[in-house]
């Protein structure tokens with residue numbers, strides 16, 4: 001098994017970077033002749049391979065790095081090249097966010113100049129954080145960048161999806177890189193979502209809530225985990241006093257859309273201990289009229305409909 005791994009690494013070197021190492025060449029689409037590859041490898045020191053072993057390596061590769069043509073006379077790497085070949089990558093619309101794992105030592109330079117392909121033809125992006133962490137760990141202590149791929153795509157940048165599921169793009173300018181949080185809804189921007197919270201604040205004031213100034217011993221922060229993303233939001237929303245309780249506008253980021261929620265505490269002590277409890281959250285895109293109803297339920301002005 002160990003030998004297969006070693007041979008596979010050697011094949012990757014040949015098909016992506018250095019075919020001349022065994023005296024073969026790739027065509028413009030990155031294909032090598034299977035016969036030439038096998039003969040070349042067998043001439044190299046310390047490697048033995050037959051067609052069955054090559055088939056096995058391709059079939060069992062953990063990242064599906066290689067493909068054969070239909071009659072298995074040609075083979076190529078699906079991505080990762082440093083030599084200029086056109087592997088006929090499929091252009092595709094990327095998900096709203098992708099991830100890039102790198103080593104800590106590159107972080108300062110990436111923040112400044114964005115992601116560059118370096119020795120490869122493309123910047124490689126992962127579809128989840130776990131994969132990005134593994135890729136990053138190859139370069140020392142890993143660091144993850146969030147890539148605003150949806151925004152890039154809408155701004156005209158091209159994305160490609162390789163045969164083995166790696167997202168590729170030519171470069172990522174620094175303004176499309178995030179590190180702390182990632183807003184990932186297509187239907188609404190963070191700014192417009194905040195405007196709906198402003199509307200909730202207006203309703204609350206109109207209903208008689210009073211903004212109060214309490215010195216908080218903690219930083220107001222919400223971290224929500226959605227499908228494939230995590231966002232930490234530093235909220236600067238005030239606390240409101242209403243009847244015999246305290247309320248604050250917060251959020252819950254459900255996978256399908258963001259929700260607004262009022263937090264509630266009976267006493268100033270619970271507020272200071274950061275022990276507020278959530279009322280029922282409601283979606284950001286309710287009509288003004290329905291949103292007024294939800295705020296009334298949360299403040300206890302009207303009972304929740306299911307309580308009737």
Ligand code: HQG
Pocket residue numbers: 063065080101102103106109110113114115116117118119120123124135136138139166
């Ligand atoms: C970094 C593996 C400084 C970049 C993986 C990366 C992947 C910058 C390194 C695939 C930079 C290049 C590719 C900038 C980018 N300043 N450093 N402006 N822009 N870099 O190995 O993405 O197992 O060429 O962050 O799984 O690590 O081989 O790219 O750290 O899919 O199939 O420059 O290789 O797949 O390193 O990995 P690499 P990568 P395989």
